[in-house]
Amino acid sequence: MKKIVISFLLLSSFIWAQNFQVGKNGAVASASKQASDVGIEVLKNGGNAVDAAIAVGFALAVVYPPAGNIGGGGFMLICSPEGEVTAIDFREKASRSARRDMYLDESGNPVDGWSTEGALAVGVPGSVAGYEYALQHYGSMKWNELLAPAIKLAEDGFPVSYYIHEGLRDHQKLMRRFPASVEMFYQNDSVPDIGDTLRFSDLAVTLKRIAKQGAGEFYRGRTAKRLVKAVRDNGGIIDLWDLQHYEVKERKPIRFTYRGYDIFSMPLPSSGGICLAQILKVVEQFPLAEYGFQALQSIRIITEAERRAYANRAHYLGDPDFISVPVDYLLSDELIRAMAKSIDLTKATPSCEVDHAPLPKSEETTHFSVVDKDGWAVAVTTTLNSAYGSGFVAGKTGILLNNEMDDFSIKTGMPNMYGLVGAEANAIQPQKRMLSSMTPTIVCRNDSLMWVLGTPGGGTIITTVVQVLINMIDYNMTLVQAVDAPRFHHQWLPDVIFAEKYSFSPDLIDLLQAKGYTIRKRSSIGDVNAIAVDRDNKYYIAVPDKRRQSAASVY
Numbered sequence: 426m427k428k429i430v431i432s433f434l435l436l437s438s439f440i441w442a443q444n445f446q447v448g449k450n451g452a453v454a455s456a457s458k459q460a461s462d463v464g465i466e467v468l469k470n471g472g473n474a475v476d477a478a479i480a481v482g483f484a485l486a487v488v489y490p491p492a493g494n495i496g497g498g499g500f501m502l503i504c505s506p507e508g509e510v511t512a513i514d515f516r517e518k519a520s521r522s523a524r525r526d527m528y529l530d531e532s533g534n535p536v537d538g539w540s541t542e543g544a545l546a547v548g549v550p551g552s553v554a555g556y557e558y559a560l561q562h563y564g565s566m567k568w569n570e571l572l573a574p575a576i577k578l579a580e581d582g583f584p585v586s587y588y589i590h591e592g593l594r595d596h597q598k599l600m601r602r603f604p605a606s607v608e609m610f611y612q613n614d615s616v617p618d619i620g621d622t623l624r625f626s627d628l629a630v631t632l633k634r635i636a637k638q639g640a641g642e643f644y645r646g647r648t649a650k651r652l653v654k655a656v657r658d659n660g661g662i663i664d665l666w667d668l669q670h671y672e673v674k675e676r677k678p679i680r681f682t683y684r685g686y687d688i689f690s691m692p693l694p695s696s697g698g699i700c701l702a703q704i705l706k707v708v709e710q711f712p713l714a715e716y717g718f719q720a721l722q723s724i725r726i727i728t729e730a731e732r733r734a735y736a737n738r739a740h741y742l743g744d745p746d747f748i749s750v751p752v753d754y755l756l757s758d759e760l761i762r763a764m765a766k767s768i769d770l771t772k773a774t775p776s777c778e779v780d781h782a783p784l785p786k787s788e789e790t791t792h793f794s795v796v797d798k799d800g801w802a803v804a805v806t807t808t809l810n811s812a813y814g815s816g817f818v819a820g821k822t823g824i825l826l827n828n829e830m831d832d833f834s835i836k837t838g839m840p841n842m843y844g845l846v847g848a849e850a851n852a853i854q855p856q857k858r859m860l861s862s863m864t865p866t867i868v869c870r871n872d873s874l875m876w877v878l879g880t881p882g883g884g885t886i887i888t889t890v891v892q893v894l895i896n897m898i899d900y901n902m903t904l905v906q907a908v909d910a911p912r913f914h915h916q917w918l919p920d921v922i923f924a925e926k927y928s929f930s931p932d933l934i935d936l937l938q939a940k941g942y943t944i945r946k947r948s949s950i951g952d953v954n955a956i957a958v959d960r961d962n963k964y965y966i967a968v969p970d971k972r973r974q975s976a977a978s979v980y
């Protein structure tokens with residue numbers, strides 16, 4: 426009997442994940458069905474897309490613990506009905522006590538786990554401040570109304586999905602090091618089974634306090650003090666000063682055109698927008714539609730563009746409040762042309778022969794999408810970094826904290842957990858934001874909203890967004906087909922094309938190898954949550970990726 430119940434549950438979550446949804450008045454695509462439903466309720470109650478996004482963000486902090494968070498940070502892109510786009514940066518920051526060599530041993534070598542596990546890996550969280558800022562500037566509802574659904578989910582509990590069950594099983598070793606993490610996620614001291622109800626009573630208390638007192642509770646109140654004590658008792662360095670001085674930044678998005686489409690994406694400290702622009706602008710110089718989807722030449726051109734953009738990322742990109750980044754130059758026609766011209770049309774350029782672009786002599790970083798009936802569109806990518814972040818729950822706060830410090834370049838040329846390398850520009854400095862790859866993106870054409878999209882996936886975020894856009898713009902796919910299509914990824918170093926299993930045919934692999942490419946098969950890439958506006962501007966088509974457990978709701 427139990428077997429039958431489990432397979433029914435598995436089947437039903439599979440069906441959710443497969444379903445795109447079409448609505449007239451609003452749409453939400455997120456990593457969890459419960460969270461998407463929360464967003465739709467807010468829209469039905471008169472909230473706008475920003476209100477709904479905030480409520481979805483808090484709900485994900487409960488029902489999607491691998492990445493949904495209040496112990497992490499993220500980025501929000503907001504597009505008004507008039508087409509004005511702004512970017513809200515609530516990325517984590519290094520503590521004022523952070524030191525450039527804090528993850529190295531006496532011989533200058535990185536110590537395994539220091540930047541990725543437990544309290545020392547935690548960056549100062551930005552999510553709660555980010556949501557409050559977004560509400561104050563662009564929302565319309567009351568703060569406590571937006572936290573209420575998350576509080577209810579934390580108190581009443583929610584059914585454990587296949588994906589959460591598997592994740593909690595896989596992350597046991599790390600999380601069992603921390604008693605509060607065990608208490609929160611392994612109630613009865615065992616991995617919760619599929620369909621079990623998971624309740625987070627400590628988190629519910631914290632969320633209630635935040636609902637009542639505002640973000641100040643998280644940054645200056647009892648929650649702040651408890652969080653800091655738990656972190657410091659466990660070898661972390663974040664202090665009250667760090668929380669009190671956390672600041673949200675509103676920034677100008679990266680804007681560019683690709684084959685007549687206006688694309689808006691996240692500026693620094695995410696590398697997402699700059700790399701997306703560089704890759705697409707290089708690719709624009711080649712007739713991809715003529716080559717065809719998954720044609721050898723298409724894959725080669727996209728790979729070579731990615732390789733070159735990631736070489737630039739590693740050298741130039743970091744927190745713009747700390748270093749000067751030649752953004753205009755990196756997006757200039759002159760550099761894009763030079764990058765395109767350096768592509769050998771007959772064979773691979775080995776990464777060791779691709780350096781970052783030289784500076785011209787004169788001069789010197791879990792996604793959900795929401796739209797509403799008035800045309801507001803919001804793209805939010807938030808993260809704890811790796812799944813379940815540092816694995817560390819800050820004592821009785823019920824807050825699972827990030828391990829975002831690993832997104833810094835902890836030593837020049839040393840790959841982080843995504844194999845990404847960096848240099849001086851992204852070195853650790855007190856109070857600095859670590860470089861991100863998160864790429865919340867909004868696309869318009871002739872001043873009309875077309876698509877809202879983004880994805881998780883570490884270094885593969887940028888190239889996933891690249892492929893979904895190319896699939897639609899160059900290969901004329903629908904959003905459903907574009908999100909479904911197999912993915913590949915190149916990030917300069919290591920010099921390999923990572924391809925999803927079952928994506929490249931054996932013949933294609935032979936052809937690519939003959940041209941000098943090394944192919945490495947890997948598990949699925951990304952988890953896109955996107956929304957399209959239909960061609961008559963009448964319907965919203967919400968498309969969750971089928972790769973994890975994402976789900977859409979509409980009305």
Ligand code: DON
Pocket residue numbers: 790791808809810811812829832860861862863880881882883884886
């Ligand atoms: O900011 C970044 O680029 C990373 N911390 C994102 C991590 C991520 O996407 C993990 N998801 N699978």
